Amino acid sequence: MIHAYKMNGYNIILDQNSGCVHSVDEVAYDIITRYKENTKDEIKAYILDKYSDRADVTDEDIEECFEDIESLIADGRLFAEDTFEATAKEFKKRQGVIKAICLHVAHGCNLNCEYCFAGKGEYGGADKGLMSLEVGKRALDFLIEQSGTRKNLEVDFFGGEPLLNWDVCKELVKYGREQEKKFDKNFRFTLTTNGVLVDDEVIDFCNKEMSNVVLSLDGRKNVHDNLRKTPNGKGSYDLIIDKFKKFADSRKQKNYYMRGTYTHFNTDFSNDLLHMADLGFKELSVEPVVCDPKEPWALRESDLPILKEQYQILANEMLKRYRSGNGFTFYHYMIDLDHGPCIVKRVSGCGVGTEYMAVTPSGDLFPCHQFVGDDKFKLGNIYDGVTNPNVLEQFQECNVYSHKECKDCFAKLYCSGGCAANAYHTTGSVNGVYEFGCELHRKRIECAIMLKVAEAEENLKVEY
DSSP states (O other): OEEEEEETTEEEEEETTTOOEEEEOHHHHHHHHHTTTSOHHHHHHHHHHHTTTOTTOOHHHHHHHHHHHHHHHHTTSSSOOOOSGGGHHHHHHTOOSOOEEEEEOEEOOSSOOTTOTTTTTTGGGTTOEEOOHHHHHHHHHHHHHHSTTOOEEEEEEESSOGGGGHHHHHHHHHHHHHHHHHHTOEEEEEEEEOSTTOOHHHHHHHHHHEEEEEEEOOSSHHHHHHHSBOTTSOBOHHHHHHHHHHHHHHTTTOSEEEEEEEOGGGSOTHHHHHHHHHTTOOEEEEEEOOOOTTSTTOOOGGGHHHHHHHHHHHHHHHHHHHHTTOOOEEGGGOOOTTTOSOHHHHHHOSOBTTTEEEEOTTOEEESSGGGTTOGGGOOEETTTEEOOHHHHHHHHTOSGGGOGGGTTOTTHHHHTTOOHHHHHHHHSSTTSOOHHHHHHHHHHHHHHHHHHHHHHHHHHHHHO
16 A cells, blocks of 8 residues: 655655655656556556656656566565554564653642643642652662563653652652662653753753753743643743753753644644744654643644644745754654664554553552543552553553554554554543544654655755
8 A cells, every 4th residue: 555645846655564655756656646546558548648748758768667666566665565464463462561651750730731631730639749759769660670671761750740849850860870780771761841940950960860851832922821821820931931942952952852732722833833943942842732622722623724734834844944954853753764663663552551651659550641540540559560450451452453443544654553542532442543633643744754755855966
């Protein structure tokens, strides 16, 4: 199966099962898109008629194109067969050890963001408060115990707002470094913060110890302040923007993300990303809000055409800035066509509940941060391990082939079936499909591949 589309002057053919991307001329595009539905003679007649005014399109040229197509097919790079479905469940079983935890060091927040999936940081009152150092240490011990022979482990300090419990975060990093030596492990610590409590000490420590930091900013001041407010109802943009600039610059504009959320109130979100880029930020991400459709900020079906257009506007502007030497990175356009995630990862997905778990302040385990507070998904705790295997079984079945809707989707090996939490919150099943999100993801993949094609062609021009 192929996916063919035109964007920004490029004619792109994506072979779904092999992952090969072909940038072709108009004639080859027309031949390939008709190859499976028409006979060779029918295609030749169509091409010669359509391009009758072009002297360079002859019967011999068309024959040569057919030979190239047949060679690509023989090499498994075009119209490749799907060879992964039969082994998808076996792939999932390889996610047998835990490699990452999301440490909820604070169930509380110093902001009052209206769209917050975590109930303004308190997760519906579940384990409200701060994680103790003892619980945090036991969580790291649990991760080490469950990691098997895996050496590289990840810990994200999360909330609420983790800087409300900053001293414990620092002590846990110290403890983790001690355990690395004892157990031959390597901890990769990360931090997600709203920025209110960021200061020089936080910046210096993070630059020494945190592999990545996520800084929450929704974009333009009026957009950010509309929903990301302090408890007294004032906007938080002015409280954080200079701190974020200093933070990002101190990390040499690497190993961080500006992470925003767009809603029905800013469907022109490309302007928010460009606002961040104009401020000098280089590592950008923005996600669509997922919430109760009754909320005024919820995205609507009528927003979809606008949102898709915004992704293309963003891609075009990124290409323009890349060519002028002032480029920036957008998380959803980061795909590696040469050395990207292995097929096991692409089929199996993010590892929610199998490779990755969230830990609450009291030590309860959940499949990921987006399930915290829903007792139906409580797995167990860091002392007794997984005591509710029925919950875990739901996620062990999650893979790209567990969704019938994914079968013929060209983007399935780029999203691995999508987010189980979003699926559950919109369909009631972790094996459901959040179709609104799928629509956006397909557009993002088209844009991302277009940028890769453009980058490859730019590099070819430099070489020659």
